[in-house]
Amino acid sequence: MFEEASEVFDNMFKSSFPLTFIVFIPAVLILVSPLPAEASHEFTVYRMQQYDLQGQPYGTRNAILNTEARTVEAEVLSRRCVIMRLADFSYDKYQKALRQSAGAVVIILPRNMSAMPQDIVQQFMELEPEMLATETIVPVYFAMEDDELLSIYTQTLTSSSSQGSLSAAEVLLHTATANGFQMVTSGAQSKAVSDWAITSLEGRLAGVGGEDLPTIVVVAHYDSFGVAPWLSYGADSNGSGVSMLLELARLFSKLYTYKRTHAAYNLLFFLSGGGKFNYQGTKRWLEDNLDHTDSSLLQDNVAFVLCLDTLGNGDSLHLHVSKPPKEGTPQYSLLKELEAVITSQYPEVKFSMVHKKINLADDMLAWEHERFGIRRLPAFTLSHLPSHRLAQRSSIMDVRSVSPSSRHGAGEPPAGPHVDVKKLSRNTKLVAEALARVVYNLTEKVLTAFLKRFKQMTIIETQLSAVVDWLTAQPRAAQLVDKDSTVVSTLEYHLGRYLKDVKRHYVKADKRDPEFVFYDQLKQTMNAYRVKPAIFDLLLAVCIAAYLGMVYLAIQVSLSSAVMSLYS
Structure with missing residues (x-):
């Protein structure tokens, strides 16, 4: 085959130079061109x-x-x-x-x-x-x-x-x-996405012993935030806070089923949406409960509001407050009980209260408790972060991580924020015990006996881990979690297992002056x-024009030679 091809090219060279130039050069260019790469x-x-x-x-x-x-x-x-x-x-x-x-x-x-x-x-x-x-x-x-x-x-x-x-x-x-x-x-x-609804969830445990009971509100926002919504998984902020809230709801729902441990406090649990967008879900929920209804637990005697945010790591806990609690108040009791539990059982944990006034001139509130503080409700946020300005609260790097020994050197922590389930479990235990001391107004005489019963309601570490794993398996940016999202329906299901009167609350932006606008x-x-590159097309056009010009001249020379040979 190759011998026949070489013989053809040899005859072309001997017979006619123009024909050789016209056919041979393009053939060579095709044959020597590199193999086509992935297009x-x-x-x-x-x-x-x-x-x-x-x-x-x-x-x-x-x-x-x-x-x-x-x-x-x-x-x-x-x-x-x-x-x-x-x-x-x-x-x-x-x-x-x-x-x-x-x-x-x-x-x-x-x-x-x-x-x-x-x-x-x-x-x-x-x-x-x-x-x-x-x-x-x-x-x-x-x-x-x-x-x-x-x-x-x-x-x-x-x-x-x-x-x-x-x-x-x-x-x-x-x-x-x-x-x-x-x-x-x-x-x-x-x-712009029109009529987008941010969904929040609430459920309650009713106290016993009278109608005018004080209410303790436990709050955590479930949405995540980062530079890219589809990459925002929010493991520590605020998957850890949501996991702790669900575990607290489970523990106290068991205590509230027994007559002997049915406390004289209403417990209200609230999972807010739009937390990373200046707590829009909490803002509307407060407006609905305080301004547009005559029957709400928030309009009665609110003992305090405990917001849970970023609690899945670290050996420190900070109680962020806008106004230091006064002695003799329920919020002061919780502060002291947290200190007591940490001192007696968890000495490795460093606890402090961080006081920061609400700055209404800022575009963004620092912590979720400030939404309640603006409405004159006693509130604070518990977090292992000492400041609201720390970057890990709003980062795509806040992802679920395995134990340090499996991916990193011994003793070397994983890069970026992550959730340590053992520390999350420890923090959940101490918050649950401190909250129980306040709810049941325990004295030293009955403290030992009650805690013996309470400790039987152990924290299920595997359940905490499973909830964090589930939350971090999907991005939870507010632009991605609509009212039909599996995130909302699953959270609603878990609240319904432990609490009564589970309800949804929706927030839609005002069409005339929208507080927030999302885009697709x-x-x-x-x-x-x-x-x-584009210049290659120009160069190729010049080469083609030159080639065609040379072909044209070759044909003209060939024809002239043929005509001259005829006349001669």
């Missing part, structure tokens, strides 16, 4: 937050992407899709892309974020609020790393880095001949197409 790669991307809160826009305002890929090392980023890995991410690089009017930014995240080095995780958590505070029209996406995406990044990085060390002619030639990737999203432009297109499919 495209499809992967899922998660867009940065886009929402309005109290009329102030946050996050990215665009969702459409159709531009060529570059890394931040390239000299020119204008109208290019800048891709970067989390390990190489910095705020300066991110700002460089925005300043040069990049077409988009895609940040590649590792599959196992809990295995990232601590310094990288901490740096990114601190940058998340700054990224959201800067409104930008540049679409910003996050993608999970895979082999193909890593290959695209490596090739783009090589192409972008080499241009800085080349001459102008070499840059032009390299630009014209190098392979590139066109990044294209499949979705449409983002638009938060999760899309992106395609990376292997392409030549």
Whole structure:
């Protein structure tokens, strides 16, 4: 076969040069061209937050992407899709892309974020609020790393880095001949979601001994928050708080079924939605109970409101208050009982009260108890965090993590926030015991006998772990949890197992002056197409024109030679 082909080409060379030029050159170009590579790669991307809160826009305002890929090392980023890995991410690089009017930014995240080095995780958590505070029209996406995406990044990085060390002619030639990737999203432009409902849940345990009983309210918000809604799992904030609330509801529901331990306190449990959006669910719930109804436990004698937030780790507990409790009040009793339980049974735990006044001039409240404080209800928040400003409360790095020994060196903690079920169980036990001492007004004489019975109601550590695992198996950003969500229905089911009169409360933004506005297109499919740069088309057109011109001249010469031979 090859001998026959060579004989044909040999005859072509001998017979006619123009014919050889016209046929042989394209054939050679086809034969020597490299094997075609993978034409495209499809992967899922998660867009940065886009929402309005109290009329102030946050996050990215665009969702459409159709531009060529570059890394931040390239000299020119204008109208290019800048891709970067989390390990190489910095705020300066991110700002460089925005300043040069990049077409988009895609940040590649590792599959196992809990295995990232601590310094990288901490740096990114601190940058998340700054990224959201800067409104930008540049679409910003996050993608999970895979082999193909890593290959695209490596090739783009090589192409972008080499241009800085080349001459102008070499840059032009390299630009014209190098392979590139066109990044294209499949979705449409983002638009506001109308009539979105934030759902909250309440349930109660009625006390015994009279109608005018004091009420203790236990609160935890269940939604999560991070720079990208579809990557916000909120393991510690506030999966730990929800898990503790459900366990407290289980324990006290058992105590309230016995006549001898049926206390003279109403217990009201509230799982609020929209907690990460200035506690919108709690705000509307308070308005409904205090302003629009004549029969509510909140309108009666409220002993105190205990908010649970970020309790799944650490060896410290902080009781955050807007106003220090006065001696002789139920809230002061809880403070003292917490100190007593920790001192006698958990000496490794450092306990303190943190006093911070409510600053109504701030756009965002610091803690959930401040919503109750504004309505003059005694409230405080229990957390292992000493300050509301710590980044792990609102980060996509707040994910469920296994024990340190299985993924990390012995004694080395996992990177970023995580939930230690043993410490969550310990914190649940001490809160339950302190709360029981207040509810039953235990004296030293009956304390030992009662606690013996109470300790039979042990904390089920496996159940706490299962609830945290379930909560962190799905993103719980407020934009993703609607009234028909499995998150809401499952939480409602668990509350219904332990409590009475379980109800839903909905919050919809005011259409004339909305407190919050959510947007769609938060999760899309992106395609990376292997392409030549635009200048390659120009160069190819010039080459084709030159080739056709040479063919035309060859034909003209051949015809002229034929005509001259006829006349001669």
